[in-house]
Amino acid sequence: MPLDCRISTGSTTPIYRQLIDQIRLVVLRGRLTPGDRLPSVRSLAQRLVINPNTVARAYGELARDGVIESQQGKGYFVATKRQVYTRAHRRRRLAPLLEALVSEAALLDFSADDVTAALQEKLREYGLEPS
Amino acid sequence: MDDFVIQTKGLSRCFGSRTVVSDLDLAVPRGCIFGFLGRNGSGKTTTIRMLLGLLEPTRGEARVLGEDSRALSETARSRIGYMAEGHPVYDWMRIGECGRFQAACFRSWNESIFRAVLEHFRLGPERRARELSRGERAGLCLALTLAPEPELLILDDPALGLDPVARRSLLEAMIAVTRGKDRTILFSSHLLGDVERVADWIAVLDRGVLRASCTLATFQRRISRFVLAWDGSPPPDTPTLPGLVHAFRDGRELQLTIANVDDRVRAAVGSLGASSVQEVPIGLEDAFIDYLGDRGEKNLLLPDPEATP
Structure with missing residues (x-):
C-alpha cells in the first residue's frame, strides 16, 4: 500500500521531521503493520520531490527508534514493536507534551473531566484502552 | 581534492x-x-x-x-x-x-x-x-x-x-x-x-561575503528563536548575547533569533529578567531573513577553518 505523506515547505517543522511524524502515525494507527515494506529512499524522494538524503535521515531516525528496520539489501520494513528506550527516557520525552496539553487546556477553561474524556477518545483511536 | x-x-x-x-x-x-x-x-x-x-x-x-x-x-x-x-x-x-x-x-x-x-x-x-x-x-x-x-x-x-x-x-x-x-x-x-x-x-x-556554508539541516538546527515576555516593559537596549542575529521588540515582548545556541546562551537568555521565556520553532524562511537582516556580525554558520581540509 502506498505511503501517503504530505510535505509542506515554509513550515516551522523541517521536512525530515514531517516525514518521521507521518510515518509514525501510519504505523501507530495500524495502516502499516510489521513486515510491510516501505518505499525505497529513492522512490519516496522522487515521489515527494524532496532530497533523498532527507528521506534517508528520516528512515535512519525511525530505525533508531525501532519503528522500522532495514534488512540488508532488501530495504526498510515496519518493525515488530519493541521498546528500545528506558522508561525514564520515555517519561522525559512525554513530559513536555503533557505540560503543553494541560496548560493549553487550563488556558481554554476545560475541566479535568473534559480533558480526561478527550484523552481517552484519542487513546481509543490508537487502540490503547484503559485496563 | x-x-x-x-x-x-x-x-x-x-x-x-x-x-x-x-x-x-x-x-x-x-x-x-x-x-x-x-x-x-x-x-x-x-x-x-x-x-x-x-x-x-x-x-x-x-x-x-x-x-x-x-x-x-x-x-x-x-x-x-x-x-x-x-x-x-x-x-x-x-x-x-x-x-x-x-x-x-x-x-x-x-x-x-x-x-x-x-x-x-x-x-x-x-x-x-x-x-x-x-x-x-x-x-x-x-x-x-x-x-x-x-x-x-x-x-x-x-x-x-x-x-x-x-x-x-x-x-x-x-x-x-x-x-x-x-x-x-x-x-x-x-x-x-x-x-x-x-x-x-x-x-x-x-x-559578496560568504555568511554561511553548511548542510541545510545544520542551518535549520542551529538557528533558534526565543520569545521573552515582561510584566512591565522590556529593557530598552538590545541585549548583548553571543550569536544574536536578530532582535524584534513588540510591546512587552522581545523576540530574539540566535545562532549556535548552547546551554551558556540559554542561561544568558534566562537571566535577562523576563517573566517568561519560550523557545519557539522557526521556519527556514524566517531563519534566513533574520540571518541576513542588518544587525550583527554573522559568520556564525561557516565551517571551522581548522576542520576543513
Whole structure:
C-alpha cells in the first residue's frame, strides 16, 4: 500500500521531521503493520520531490527508534514493536507534551473531566484502552 | 581534492572600485544538491561566472572538477552543464536545431534524455525558440543542459519566472539527475520552499561575503528563536548575547533569533529578567531573513577553518 505523506515547505517543522511524524502515525494507527515494506529512499524522494538524503535521515531516525528496520539489501520494513528506550527516557520525552496539553487546556477553561474524556477518545483511536 | 567538485580560496572579483565577491572560500561536496542563496546583487552570478571560467577573478582561485577555473580543459568543460540566468536560447532556431547544435558541442549526448525533458514540458521539435513562453524556454534550456549528462550542473536561478507546475518539473528533474551518485548540482535561488525541498547543502552570500556554508539541516538546527515576555516593559537596549542575529521588540515582548545556541546562551537568555521565556520553532524562511537582516556580525554558520581540509 502506498505511503501517503504530505510535505509542506515554509513550515516551522523541517521536512525530515514531517516525514518521521507521518510515518509514525501510519504505523501507530495500524495502516502499516510489521513486515510491510516501505518505499525505497529513492522512490519516496522522487515521489515527494524532496532530497533523498532527507528521506534517508528520516528512515535512519525511525530505525533508531525501532519503528522500522532495514534488512540488508532488501530495504526498510515496519518493525515488530519493541521498546528500545528506558522508561525514564520515555517519561522525559512525554513530559513536555503533557505540560503543553494541560496548560493549553487550563488556558481554554476545560475541566479535568473534559480533558480526561478527550484523552481517552484519542487513546481509543490508537487502540490503547484503559485496563 | 576529490571530495569537492568545487573549491574556492579567497576568490574575489572587483568591478572598478566595487568589490562584488570578497574572499570567498567555498567547498561543494561531490554528489550533493547545493543551494546558493543570497539577496539580489549579492554576487551569486558573478561567482558562478568565475567558476565557469567566463570571468577572471581579481584575486584568489577556484578549482572546479580539480582544475583551475581560469584554464579549464575541454574534458572538464564537457563534464559541466551550465544553465545561465534568464534561460537564454538561440531565438532563430527551432527546438530540434537547438538540440543538434548543442549535441555537436558535447562529447556525449543522450537523445532520450533530451526528448524526455522536452516531452515533460510538452515541447515539439518544430517549435521556434523565439515563440516559447518563459516556462517553455526554461524547459528547453533544461533539456539542452541535461542531455549531455554532465557530472556537475550549475544552474543560475533556474526557477526564475516559472509557474508552479514548471517549477515542480524542474525540481523533479533535479532529483532525478542526482540518481547517479557522482552527480552534483549547484543552483542559485530565491525560492526557499524549493531550496528546503531539494537542497542538502546551502551557502549564503551577502554583499559578496560568504555568511554561511553548511548542510541545510545544520542551518535549520542551529538557528533558534526565543520569545521573552515582561510584566512591565522590556529593557530598552538590545541585549548583548553571543550569536544574536536578530532582535524584534513588540510591546512587552522581545523576540530574539540566535545562532549556535548552547546551554551558556540559554542561561544568558534566562537571566535577562523576563517573566517568561519560550523557545519557539522557526521556519527556514524566517531563519534566513533574520540571518541576513542588518544587525550583527554573522559568520556564525561557516565551517571551522581548522576542520576543513
